[in-house]
Amino acid sequence: MVIIVNMTLNMAAVTVDLVLLTIRQSELQVLLVRRGIEPFRGRWALPGGFVLDDEDLGAAAARELREETGVDPSTGHFEQLATYGTPGRDPRGRVVTVAYLAMLPDLPAPVAGSDAAGAEWRPFDEATGLAFDHDRILADGAERARAKLEYTPLATAFCPPEFTVADLRDVYETVWRTRLDPRNFHRKVTTAEGFIEPTGHSVTRDRGRPAQLFRRGPATLLHPPLLRP
Amino acid sequence: MVIIVNMTLNMAAVTVDLVLLTIRQSELQVLLVRRGIEPFRGRWALPGGFVLDDEDLGAAAARELREETGVDPSTGHFEQLATYGTPGRDPRGRVVTVAYLAMLPDLPAPVAGSDAAGAEWRPFDEATGLAFDHDRILADGAERARAKLEYTPLATAFCPPEFTVADLRDVYETVWRTRLDPRNFHRKVTTAEGFIEPTGHSVTRDRGRPAQLFRRGPATLLHPPLLRP
């Protein structure tokens, strides 16, 4: 005698997937894990996992972030991206995934000691052919990041606590894949109210005149925005 | 004997909720339903329902839209808003809801003959004390709509196929709760590339010089944007 109580009507497994973006050596990179089990065994995928019972969605995403990178979610920026639930996106059954987007500084403490041993920062451009519908999720995350640089000060989320204007410009140039005029960029970000604040310190990197160091300002919106060329 | 009972580990009921916005008599309104059953019996709530097995999330939202309003989802504008899954948001158990936002023209064909007999267009300002976390979802939807008017041509989604510049200005003034200079507004929207196109027709409403009629243009982004004052 077999009794299967069908509790699954209109129900789905709920997971979170993470689009973790950072900039290393002036290159946009994304944290990927190599899948150790079927389906898509051996393929790269976005890190993620199940939402636990009695766990909030954002909390689940923050927990995964800590587990995969050792990073505290308060570092950088963290937001809900979108939700993907097309039937058949996971061959094992109905899985609805809530994707989160994080923009992180280049972390001195890397992924070592993390949950998923296969986690690695990979160049964004080479991150294709991912498991499930993760190509699409990653593309949506990158596009969200590009758009947010225009009208929010979130480019600073990619920077360490103290950074130069050139560091910040490198973020824009890398994420947008453009070159920006260093002189006009300098003026724009230093005059945009609340974007960045001078710390009083300065650094010399390689050659050239030392650059002032800045920290994030209190603004949450850029007035005026920095529009993509 | 095999009894499988607990299929619900890491699973949740998945629903869609709809934030349907329209403008009637220069007032922002939202479609609400009065709940006939517990929990929150008798309270206003956003329309919504379960995602069926083998049904895509967007398709479920589109189906609910048709059922509640008789409107084809291709009318107006339709997009995913955000997902809400805090444990306890529904006292009956774990329910994750994917909210969708629609901006619709003032519909000549109303809600009559709809699924939820209690569905009604209600003034946005009086839509408080809703069931579940729908106050929050509605607020997020309205804020998304306000932001999107700035840098996309979606204000036209609130308008019928042919509309005047004054109609369009009424959308902005209503959603943003501001007054805009009619003369500068006229110039901005008629010069913004691809925003609106003249149809060649014109109408006289009440008194005053007849106004040209326009239809939506092909642009998906506004260059330059119309920023909130």
Next chain:
DNA sequence: ACAAAAGTGTTACATCTACACCCATGG
């Protein structure tokens, strides 16, 4: 004729782009 709404012109000001130019450092 008058009120009301549509639409154009104008002026002052802000912002953007492009680029000349100066500043401060390492070699």
Next chain:
DNA sequence: CCATGGGTGTAGATGTAACACTTTTGT
């Protein structure tokens, strides 16, 4: 001194805000 990157000044183009003014209708 020179190369290199940091940072300021300025002129022309474009966009905005405020408002005077003209056009076209209903009453």
